Amino acid sequence: MTTTTPRRFSPRDLADHRQAVPLTLIDVREPMEYASGHIAGSHNIPLSRLGSETLPEGPLVLLCQSGSRSSQGLTNLLRRGHPQPLAELEGGFGAWQEAGLPVQRHARAPLPLMRQVQIVAGGLVLVGVLLSQTVAPGWIWLSGLVGAGLSFAGISGFCGMARLLAVMPWNRVHP
Template structure:
């Protein structure tokens, strides 16, 4: 399987003008908060479950994510999902697009992406457990240990109870 060509945001913009399809592989909540106007959402989770793009030979597909890490680390899957089209990956993702001075569509009314919410809550609880453990009672260190155990379990199993809980919060309901 061929490795996709890595292109700059400026090259991506030119190819989009020439008819290339821009595909955002981030999650729906990330895409809703900010995205490139020409990008179609096709989450990595859909690709991992076997979905493919409706493309034909001669089509050109450009993938992007937030920073370029997801596209680089999943390049073989991305090529397979767009076969037989020509596949390219935009270096640096949405962040590089913005650094290049290219426009995005932003909706600040959308909640923060779920994983950022998990990071904020987990970090806050860990910090709170340490502060209370130091100032009030050593028993509060258990809060930090509980959060650490939960994050470890989430990493090993793929199930994040905190993400599931946050997903049903009123601010995350659509």
């Protein structure tokens, strides 16, 4: 690994390399994501705090869910002139799981955020339809509003409902 050209490890290569060479894994996902499943021994430093946290000495391997945030983190660390060797996990934690490699979970981890969005959005659509049939026809607009919000989230990448759910008390992770 070099600091100028970060290495990309496949999940299997990383698992093997970790046995031979001391590496520090930095998981840049949010604490709630980390709690729902992570690689044993990895450190959780969310991408938003990566530049302000003191990082461990030695070679670092960044990872996230799919590889997008870890690539952003690598770019930021390289731009800042990070002195230690850097690498990333190709395909992220999702690829690690698909390879059948071991995963550690917190016992009281909340449901994944996207499942929570699906539950709430589905419930609101159902309530809107039921109320439009039993109380007043105008309630159908609740279902339409939820559908518009989901379409906007899919197009823009911004999901207000997910942001709102992420700050709810049941999603606060205490290590």
